[in-house]
Amino acid sequence: MSSMTGVAGEDNINLDKADRKAVRRRSLHLLGELVSPHRRLFALSVVLVVVSNAARAAGPVLVAFGINNALPALTGGDAAPLVLVGAAYAAIAVAGGSLLAAYTYVTARLSQAMLLALRVRVFRHTQRLSLEFHETYTSGRIISRQTSDLEALRELLDNGVTQLTSGVMFMLFTAISIVGLDWKSGVIILIAAIPIAFVTRWYQKGSELANRASRVVSARLIVHFVETMTGIRAVKAFRRERDNAARFDELAGNYRRATLRNIKYFGVLQPALNGIGNLTVAAVLLIGGFRVLDGDLAIGTLVAVLLATKQVFRPTEQIAMFYSSFQSASSALEKVSGLLEEEPTVVPPATPVPLKNARGAIRFRDAVFGYGDGRLVLPQLNLDIPAGQTVAVVGQTGAGKSTVAKLIARFYDLTSGSLTLDGVELRQLSNEDLRRAVVMVTQEAFLFSGSVAENIALGNPQASRGQIEDAARAVGAHEFILSLPEGYDTDVNKRGGRVSAGQRQLVSFARAFLADPAVLILDEATASLDVPSERQVQEGLQTLLGNRTALIIAHRLSTVEIADRVLVIHDGRVVEDGSPAELIAGSGRFAQLHAAWKDSLI
Incomplete structure (x- = not known):
């Protein structure tokens, strides 16, 4: 049914x-x-x-x-x-x-x-x-x-x-x-x-x-x-x-x-x-x-x-x-x-292929996807992302950027074609291996009832307090957490423990970094941060993303600057692919977007 x-x-x-x-x-x-x-x-x-x-x-x-x-x-x-x-x-x-x-x-x-x-x-x-x-x-x-x-x-x-x-x-x-x-x-x-x-x-x-x-x-x-x-x-x-x-x-x-x-x-x-x-x-x-x-x-x-x-x-x-x-x-x-x-549309495999130590290599082959009976969002996508590469994905609203992220996180399955992680079809991976290998941070940073430390530890429930604090330091969250009434033990849902949207996002970053995935997806994850906080997070990102695959989806082109590679998606297809410097020097869509962004800063 x-x-x-x-x-x-x-x-x-x-x-x-x-x-x-x-x-x-x-x-x-x-x-x-x-x-x-x-x-x-x-x-x-x-x-x-x-x-x-x-x-x-x-x-x-x-x-x-x-x-x-x-x-x-x-x-x-x-x-x-x-x-x-x-x-x-x-x-x-x-x-x-x-x-x-x-x-x-x-x-x-x-x-x-x-x-x-x-x-x-x-x-x-x-x-x-x-x-x-x-x-x-x-x-x-x-x-x-x-x-x-x-x-x-x-x-x-x-x-x-x-x-x-x-x-x-x-x-x-x-x-x-x-x-x-x-x-x-x-x-x-x-x-x-x-x-x-x-x-x-x-x-x-x-x-x-x-x-x-x-x-x-x-x-x-x-x-x-x-x-x-x-x-x-x-x-x-x-x-x-x-x-x-x-x-x-x-x-x-x-x-x-x-x-x-x-x-x-x-x-x-x-x-x-x-x-x-x-x-x-x-x-x-x-x-x-x-x-x-x-x-x-x-x-x-x-x-x-x-x-x-x-x-x-x-x-x-x-x-x-x-x-x-x-x-x-x-x-x-x-x-x-x-x-x-009701039955899940994304079902775990009967006999999963083990993937204990994922490297983070992603490959789309003739990938086709559409939501329900609607139009195709991805008519045919072919894309290789080597392990350890930081890739920024930009494009107009509705171009299919977030869809690519949801497919890699396996929130949805392809209509047809192939999507692999380290050569293994995502459909063949167990939920445990997939969630350990791929972590997604969205713009909607959600904090559960409990302390700040407990919220960060969701990324790794076995983590020590020292590891939790190290993760917070890496993304620039440590200082504001210490300023809370009870520091890391502050209940985020009680009076005095309320945090701003940007601070919630920093906590969710620390949670994701503590999970230490092979693939980290940031879907508009810096949209709620102010400029100083964004710069602080970018410093942490440059350090922490060096050994893992990262997919950064952002409208803010300042976030794109730390990427090794930029993909411009239009109508579900990759229309530009190159380093930030190469694309800025050209005359394509990304160069136009970058010029408009620079003008907006004046």
Whole structure:
């Protein structure tokens, strides 16, 4: 299945019948996979719910026996039958309650085990998916899958399943006891079940669509909130507060209306079920009363049937109450199962070729690449980068510079052609060897929660504090780190530990240099640095890039000056290739870019 099929399908509330069945089968399959490791616990829960509700439903039968048989025996001087009935009633009450408590505990353990497995699975699977997926599937939707959708499942598994299953089993056993006591009264119950079935089916269809629509609107609301908060600088810079607030008001209003539609269905279902139940009790009492007068029905049996009839419809309110959460959880499960069905477009090889000591020689041969079904970004690229060479890549926006970098880092795979590292196809390298050999630093320097030292150590978790500090010195980050409140131990996300964009970039440089890769890619990595910081980093680069292959993608031509070689890319093709001095002396694109850059400095 293509990566985009599941994404499009899971949020579509207008699926046809066949697609809806396929989605439901997919969701049930996921549920089966979650239950499978806990089959014994699931089997125990089934036994407990059956036995406990059978015991609870036996009460009216004992009442009928007590009135019809034990009371006449008592009037004759024999109290034993009544004592036995009382003892039996007490025993089944204790047994039923104890078994129901045990069932609740077992199902809680089962639901929490399933939720833990699903939560971890969603997180690991989302990390495993390729960059193509994450550039299409917004972060807000992923957050929605991990939070609101899993929360809906938690509510259902923790409470809804227990109430629903117990209620259905109790209704079933109570109905059986009614039929056993008096089949004619059982017919009345069966007749009453017909309108209940119709009302329940009506609610099921309507609430299913309402809940699916509610989940979609909820996801859109979360997406808008996340995008607004993560892009708050742009929001304030372009005065988007009013427009964003209007959009949020619209989405929040849509969510309110979707929720009210669902409440409307429940508002009809609950009184309908209660009304049908009360009418059924009235019918049993009326018909049974005349039958008692005619001698066709014992008074004890009528009392027991009335008790059972009142009980048989008691769980309907609970079932109705939790049916809404069931529908919400079903919609959530559909979305989560859709996310888990996504497959990475960049997959590790089944039998990887080992590459322990990479040198860093890169070769493109007849390389063709395009994003998805769009136009080709690289029509046909042939390029050799010897090990240890520092190569600067320049060109207009959209020329394909960053695409070349992403292909070398294997964030994407070529559409056709060959891309090798030290003569080995990138597709044949294990993720461990590839990530050890190739490190990419982008303009978007991201620091994780934790100290500055921990962030630098991501490049080499086994590094000592001395190695961490040496890496920071090499890129010119040591001085500003020492100026922080707690130096290298400063938490970057706490007050006093905030760093500027340029300082974040320096930390990410130190992280990359500590990793000591064979190939280092800097994709617009100096764009957020001021001129003094850039010069400081360039000094570190000249020292540290001497023995490794480096690919520097930059608009700032000052960064290009340290390169051994410059590639000018235009429309996915290398149109100029030479040293900076050679290209500046010519009259091509790079010479024009360099002249324009020099003029901008005047």
